[in-house]
Amino acid sequence: MSVAERTDEELLTALCQGEDAALAVLVGRYQNDILRFCVHYLKDVERAKDIAQETFLRVFVARERFDERRKFRPWVLCIARNLCLNELKRKRTVPMESLDAYSTRVRGRPGQVPGSNLDGPDEAAMAAERQAALEQALDTLDEESREVVILRFFERMSARDIAEIVGTTEGAIRTRLHRILRTLRSACTEQRENL
Amino acid sequence: MTHFPYDKYQDDLMAFLDGTLDAAGRERLERVIEADPACRAECHWFEQAREDLESMGDAMLENVPQVDLVEAVMGAVVEAKSRPKTVGQASRKEVRTARYVDWRRWALAAAILLVLGLGAFYAVKRAGEESTVPPYAEVVTPGRGTARPAPAGKNIEKFDDIRNRLRGAISGSLAPSAERAPEEGPFDGVDFAKTDELSTDELSLGEVVATRRDAVFNGEALGRLERWARLNDIEARGVVSSEGAAMAALVGAAQSLPAAEAKVYLLAALDQFSEDPYVRMELAKRLLEDPESKEAAEMQLAALRELDPENSLAVWLEALALLREGDAAALDLLAEAASLDRASAYALDAAQFREQALLANGMDPEVARVLTAMTGGIEEYDFLSEVANELLAYGKGYEEQNDFDAAQQIYEAVYQLGVQLTQGAQFSQEQLAALDIQRAAIELLNGVSSMLGDTEQLETLAVLAEGLRGGIGELVEFFGRLNEVFSQPVDTGWLLEMADHVLDLGDLAIFD
Structure with a gap:
């Protein structure tokens, strides 16, 4: 071999x-x-x-x-x-950039999703709106929760792999993910209601 | 946050999103989703969010270039492997700057170990020991104490081993007078076999002094002194339950009781000693032994910080409690503790309270005074070593996970604890703990720095090790002088005066 x-x-x-x-x-x-x-x-x-x-x-x-x-x-x-x-x-003196600011810097303007494989302009606009809301909601999370989001969704890791990396159990990660998603959902709902 | 009846399926739901839910689980979840509109809505939102988040993650990485690090990494590896005594480690610093001098690093690391080792000076290394470095405690003082369990899963055998080897170890060779037989004195002629059978209230000053003299040559004799100077649990219970016992005696007796019992009496003592930092510290220590009393312990530590803001020990204990819980804030608290100037476990106060307990148990006042003076700081040595030991074990845990920065941070903090203890020490045993702790921390820092090739750190460590060697030398001399004193006839008047002096200022001041 x-x-x-x-x-x-x-x-x-x-x-x-x-x-x-x-x-x-x-x-x-x-x-x-x-x-x-x-x-x-x-x-x-x-x-x-x-x-x-x-x-x-x-x-x-x-x-x-x-x-x-x-x-x-x-x-x-x-x-x-x-x-x-x-x-x-x-580098603590340089505060961690918010995900929103970072994505804006990388992509141009908030909420814009370059290269997304969405079918039509309406759907793209809706996705952009949803993602803008999500980005704002993400910035309200504590650092540990944001890390779990990064690992799970940005890096597409399984709960088991995340658990191994951050030194906890798979069950604990699932519970945390559930809590995080609920927090995000409730933050997004609140944003929509405030519009 | 709102809770829903289907919350019990959260594990299934997350596994479903993960794509790892088995067929039976999917079937179960689908039934729940179908039956519960709230669950259906949530599930749908989660799926949508997952897609959106994944898409956002992809977008963020759009501008990240492809890299080829193979050559750089392999170059650094080759470089690392070509060094003397190949360990084969390299660091980012090396790759980035490539300006270190190999021989210098290894020479520094070796020099630090040589200075710390002291093996050539005292030749106390024993056959079969793995460590090349004899503990200072072993070479400079008679031993006592039993090693306590290490935190689960942590590799701290080396430091614990020091404590195991302490028992029964006395280095008579360190005492300048050790090779000659003691001269006859007023307290001679004691049958040591019989002294073991004596109860503490039968002890005479003669037996105590003769035993101390015996200890110059015989480590077991010190163990005997220690036993006499400390009530056993039955005696302690006798003191705390006796009518009219002074509160100070109860506090002293509490030292010999299990935590659950001790905290009852220490809490009661707070009425009278609310401003006494030692009582707060002792209570906090006992409360920390029980995870359920964590909050109460934190309250006592907070009170202690207020009472004695210059003593860092409360902060160290708080940090340790956080480490035990896996709370990352512990590292910040360690940094805070390390920034302070002085640490003390209040050995002098502990000795004074202990003397009261011995008196309440019926010990002759002169015997109690001399015994307490002779053994002051021993309990604190154990306690401080245990705290440092556990902190270092967490550092090793980080090291094992390749988090060398966190490990170094802890080792550096523990080194500072040792330094602070030298500032706060009143007893030679506290000083000994301070030096032992510094030594252990430097040894671990040396290991990490050598591995990472941190020449700058190794240079600093070399200086620290040299300074530590000076401190050790002074303490060796102190113990030598003390042994010298007890190798000769001792006058009762001088002895009592010395005991008064020690219980007033600590034993480090007796030759002043």
Whole structure:
């Protein structure tokens, strides 16, 4: 079997046995996922690139500590998350940009969804309206809840993977997600009523 | 927030959104959705929100470029592997700046361990021990205490091991006079075999002094002194239930009672000692042992902070309580605690209350005074080590999860706790705890910094380790002088004067 055909966990085992090429495959496999993941936290591509690079170095440093019963992906994301949170802590003087502000900066104007695959202008307008409301509602969430939203919906992770990354149980994440969605729903309803 | 009858299906609902709900679950949920319009509406909204949120997430990443980090990462790995004593770790700092000097880092790390080790100085390393670093407590003082359980799932064997090895360990080689036999004195001729059988109210000053002299050569003798200086639980119950016992004696006796009983008497003592920081601290400690008394403990710690705002220990305990709950705010509280100047576990007050309990139990007043003076700070050593031990264990937990920054933050904070304790110490045992804690923190920081290649941090640690070595040297000298005193004939008058002095100012001041 070629190096590229091996599973992540097999590659990590090979890395532990001194096969450095295994790390190169893992980096190639996950570098863009990790970068995107870090961008969600840091809102800055250059910083995210640095952290993504450091994440793989930490994988190398900590390779012996990898628990073979775990999956590689949540483990590496856990490392990336810790590095991102620490980076945010270090840069605490620069407040975390709101999701609304961030999406506005990235996309042009609030509520606009470029490249969305919606059927017609009416539906697109409705989606834009809904998303604008959601964006505002997201900014009322505490940081922990926003992180769960990012992981679950922006990164499309399962509750199980999120639980592994943030160090809790799958059930706890589901309960939290349910609470968050209800909070968002109630915030969106309130916004609509206030219009 | 409104609750609905279908809330019990929230797990199913979330699994459904996750796409992980099994067929039976889907069938169950569909029945509920069909029967309950509110549930149907909510479910629909959730699905719509999921689509919208996913679409928003995609939009946010539209401008994120594709990267190729393979070369940079592998280059850093190769560089790391080419270093002396290859550990193979590299850090962002190394990749970004590539301006560190390899040999210097490793030399620094080794120098720190050498300074901390002190093995060459005292040669106390014992066969079969894994650690290359003997605990200061082991090399400078007689031991006592039993290791208490580590927090579940935390790897703290090394620091706990120090405490295990304390029992029965006395380093006579450290006492300048240890190699020569003690001279005859007024308290000699004691049959040590018999002293074990004595009840505390039968003890004489002669037995206490002779036992202390014996302790210069025999670690077990110190254990005997400790036992005498502390009521057992039966004696303590006798004191607290005796009519007319002074409240101070009850507070002292509470030290020997299990938390559930102790807190009753300590709470009662607050009427008389509401302004006494020690009583508040003791009560908070006991309340913290019971998770159900958490709020009451927090109240006592808050009161303590008000009574003695310069003492950081209350903040450390609050931070520890938060760590136990997994509350991330603990790190901020640790930073707050670390920013203060002084920490004290009130060993002097504890000794004074303990003396009252011994007296209430019928011990001869001179014996009680001397015994209390000789053993002051021992309980606090245990307590402080335990607090630091647990904090460091959380740091190790973070380290195991590769969160090196959080781990370093905790280790640095614990080092500060050690520094603060040196400021607040009145007893040599407190000073010892302070140094032990600093040593353990530096050792862990050294490990992380070496791994991350943080040369700057290693340089700082080298300076700190050197300073710590000075502190250790002073304490070694102090214990040596103390042993010297008890190796020679001791005059009763001087002894009582010394005990008064110790219970007034602590033992660190006795040679002043």
